Amino acid sequence: MPPxxxxxIDDEEDFVKTLAERLQLRGxxxxxxxxxxxxxxxxxxxxxDVVILDILMPGLGGLExxxxxxxxNRQIPIILLTGLGxxxxxxxxxxxxxxxxxxxxxxxxxxxKKINAAAAIS
Amino acid sequence: MNLSRxxxxxxxxxxxxxxxxASPDRYHTLRRxxxxxxxxxxxxxxxxxxxxxxYQYQANLKRGAxxxxxxxxxxxxxxxxxxxxxxxxxxxxxxxAYAYEELSDNQKLNRIFGTLKSEFSGFVDLxxxxxxxxxxxxxxxxxxxLGKDYSEQGWFQEVTVRGAYISDVFLGYxxxxxxxxxxxxxxxxxxxxxxxxxxxxxxxxxLIASMGLDPQSDAFLINQEGILQTNTKFYGKIxxxxxxxxxRGASVINVLEQTDPMGREIFMVYAQFNxxxxxxxxxxxxxxxxxxxxxxxxxxxxIYVISVVIIMLVVLKLSGGLVKSLREADEKRESAFRELEHxxxxxxxxxxxxxxxxxxxxxxxxxxEKAGLIKDVVEHVDDCNAVREKFxxxxxxxxxxxxxxxxxxxxxxxxxxxxxxxxxxxxxxDVITEVLGFLxxxxxHRQIDIRFNPAENLPKIYSDRSQLEQVFLNILNNAFAAVxxxxxxDISTWEENPATLGVAxxxxxxxxxxxxxxxxxxxxxxxxxxxxxxxxxxxTYGIVKKLGGDFKVRSKEGxxxxxxIFFPKSPG
Numbered sequence: 001m002p003p004x005x006x007x008x009i010d011d012e013e014d015f016v017k018t019l020a021e022r023l024q025l026r027g028x029x030x031x032x033x034x035x036x037x038x039x040x041x042x043x044x045x046x047x048x049d050v051v052i053l054d055i056l057m058p059g060l061g062g063l064e065x066x067x068x069x070x071x072x073n074r075q076i077p078i079i080l081l082t083g084l085g086x087x088x089x090x091x092x093x094x095x096x097x098x099x100x101x102x103x104x105x106x107x108x109x110x111x112x113k114k115i116n117a118a119a120a121i122s
Numbered sequence: 123m124n125l126s127r128x129x130x131x132x133x134x135x136x137x138x139x140x141x142x143x144a145s146p147d148r149y150h151t152l153r154r155x156x157x158x159x160x161x162x163x164x165x166x167x168x169x170x171x172x173x174x175x176x177y178q179y180q181a182n183l184k185r186g187a188x189x190x191x192x193x194x195x196x197x198x199x200x201x202x203x204x205x206x207x208x209x210x211x212x213x214x215x216x217x218x219a220y221a222y223e224e225l226s227d228n229q230k231l232n233r234i235f236g237t238l239k240s241e242f243s244g245f246v247d248l249x250x251x252x253x254x255x256x257x258x259x260x261x262x263x264x265x266x267x268l269g270k271d272y273s274e275q276g277w278f279q280e281v282t283v284r285g286a287y288i289s290d291v292f293l294g295y296x297x298x299x300x301x302x303x304x305x306x307x308x309x310x311x312x313x314x315x316x317x318x319x320x321x322x323x324x325x326x327x328x329l330i331a332s333m334g335l336d337p338q339s340d341a342f343l344i345n346q347e348g349i350l351q352t353n354t355k356f357y358g359k360i361x362x363x364x365x366x367x368x369x370r371g372a373s374v375i376n377v378l379e380q381t382d383p384m385g386r387e388i389f390m391v392y393a394q395f396n397x398x399x400x401x402x403x404x405x406x407x408x409x410x411x412x413x414x415x416x417x418x419x420x421x422x423x424x425i426y427v428i429s430v431v432i433i434m435l436v437v438l439k440l441s442g443g444l445v446k447s448l449r450e451a452d453e454k455r456e457s458a459f460r461e462l463e464h465x466x467x468x469x470x471x472x473x474x475x476x477x478x479x480x481x482x483x484x485x486x487x488x489x490x491e492k493a494g495l496i497k498d499v500v501e502h503v504d505d506c507n508a509v510r511e512k513f514x515x516x517x518x519x520x521x522x523x524x525x526x527x528x529x530x531x532x533x534x535x536x537x538x539x540x541x542x543x544x545x546x547x548x549x550x551x552d553v554i555t556e557v558l559g560f561l562x563x564x565x566x567h568r569q570i571d572i573r574f575n576p577a578e579n580l581p582k583i584y585s586d587r588s589q590l591e592q593v594f595l596n597i598l599n600n601a602f603a604a605v606x607x608x609x610x611x612d613i614s615t616w617e618e619n620p621a622t623l624g625v626a627x628x629x630x631x632x633x634x635x636x637x638x639x640x641x642x643x644x645x646x647x648x649x650x651x652x653x654x655x656x657x658x659x660x661x662t663y664g665i666v667k668k669l670g671g672d673f674k675v676r677s678k679e680g681x682x683x684x685x686x687i688f689f690p691k692s693p694g
Binding site: 012014015018019021022025026056058061083103104105106108 | 479480483484486487488489490491492494495498499502516519523566567569
């Protein structure tokens with residue numbers, strides 16, 4: 001089975017890079033982007049198994065990126081990350097077609113499980 | 123003028139409706155003013171009444187005390203007149219009962235005189251004077267008067283005109299006072315002749331003594347020229363001029379108040395006789411006359427003094443209590459305002475909570491990943507030395523991120539911290555920047571364009587940081603609530619004048635209706651429904667006023683709102 005190939009989008013560069021390294025240690029191929037626009041460009045040029053997307057980002061917000069990705073590929077599983085105390089944004093993301101959502105800070109095992117589950121469904 | 127100025131000061135000392143705590147001095151001034159005012163409105167009428175009472179009582183007392191004296195004077199005057207009239211009638215009777223021939227007989231005259239003396243007291247001598255003024259016969263101690271010529275004397279002329287005459291008192295040869303009574307024979311068939319008698323005026327002294335005056339008082343007779351006709355106790359001997367002046371009054375009995383030569387305040391009660399023109403004078407010192415009144419007067423004075431003392435005590439106690447409760451009410455209001463200010467602050471923190479949680483969650487996520495990576499590395503790599511550099515790098519990064527968290531939590535705590543007003547030198551621009559820190563994430567996500575134009579070289583301000591932050595946060599929160607995503611908020615600072623700094627906060631949001639503008643400073647008035655407490659602007663207004671500042675709002679529905687706040691460089 002080829003390694004999973006995922007796209008990680010979050011405006012916190014330090015967070016993105018470290019999380020990517022940890023996922024890579026677990027044998028997952030990770031592409032990173034620190035804003036929505038860059039993420040969308042990468043999404044268009046590469047095939048990904050799963051997208052992990054931060055909701056609250058300056059510029060192009062997570063939910064907008066989600067909508068556009070869903071337009072480009074209805075099947076793509078997207079896991080949302082939210083730093084907000086209230087979880088209104090998460091359920092809203094599910095309505096828009098996200099597979100799941102997680103609150104920051106995330107537990108790595110939890111995330112891996114959700115990635116695997118999302119990839120399995122697709 | 124002074125009174126109106128004092129009144130201005132008085133009203134100024136009354137507490138105002140700002141949240142400002144009054145200085146203890148102001149309460150002292152207020153208490154002093156209340157005391158002065160209360161004493162004025164209580165003691166002044168009391169004193170006025172007491173004075174009126176005093177004068178009225180004095181007048182009554184005087185009238186009451188003078189009445190018996192007036193009666194006595196009238197009675198004594200009557201006795202004098204009776205005495206003289208009796209003597210005059212007696213002489214007149216002799217003159218008409220006897221013929222000239224009988225009276226000119228010295229022997230017969232002596233017999234008549236003998237009978238006269240035994241029946242009537244006071245007669246000294248009796249003589250007959252013919253129409254030429256020559257003494258024809260004489261009965262009495264001065265036999266040498268026989269043949270004396272009286273034709274040139276004034277009384278002789280007068281008696282020929284008026285028919286009868288009573289002389290003033292004079293000292294005779296024996297140096298005792300007496301007066302003369304002369305009567306002209308009126309029978310037509312006879313030639314004109316005059317019967318003249320001399321009377322000892324020691325009888326006058328008896329009449330005066332019978333008045334029974336107290337030792338301080340005096341009574342005497344004076345003639346028309348003011349010459350004493352009797353001896354006096356205090357005002358000279360007989361035939362000396364009287365030092366007291368009398369005036370012919372309209373009534374029979376007159377009263378005069380004056381100061382006598384001994385410096386005593388006296389009442390003079392006097393009555394004038396018809397014939398001769400004597401005046402009977404009774405002198406009574408004022409102190410004797412009004413003696414009975416003094417006891418009552420001092421009692422009244424005592425009552426007055428006691429009333430004033432009681433009023434003063436009550437006023438002191440009352441004003442003390444009044445000012446104390448006023449002060450307590452002020453303090454209560456002050457603490458209630460602080461309480462409210464604090465809860466409002468907490469409520470605005472609540473509204474910021476989502477942003478703050480997000481802000482803290484992000485660095486926490488970073489820390490989480492870094493620590494997780496360390497764990498991963500330890501689990502996957504056997505030779506720890508090989509990844510030493512990596513570990514150092516990761517822990518360094520964790521510490522840096524914790525710092526970031528600390529900044530956020532400290533900012534929040536710094537704002538939430540409940541402190542008594544702490545005044546310090548502040549840069550207004552720094553305070554605003556700090557507050558904007560709370561809102562930058564929200565601005566970022568909502569793409570609100572915040573433009574801060576801080577004045578360069580803005581002078582420092584001496585104020586309270588926590589309260590300034592609350593003011594700016596409240597207004598900026600309102601601005602954020604008013605603008606749509608992508609809206610704009612402009613902030614600028616400037617030096618209004620050497621004593622004042624200005625801050626303007628302008629948004630291009632929904633603006634306020636006239637109705638809202640009218641009520642915006644009223645507590646619990648809110649347009650944010652369940653999201654607002656209705657305390658933001660009232661508290662903001664209260665704080666600005668407390669810091670000695672001022673507030674201006676301009677707003678137009680659909681165009682935005684413009685707040686201008688002025689702060690004094692140092693509180694007044």
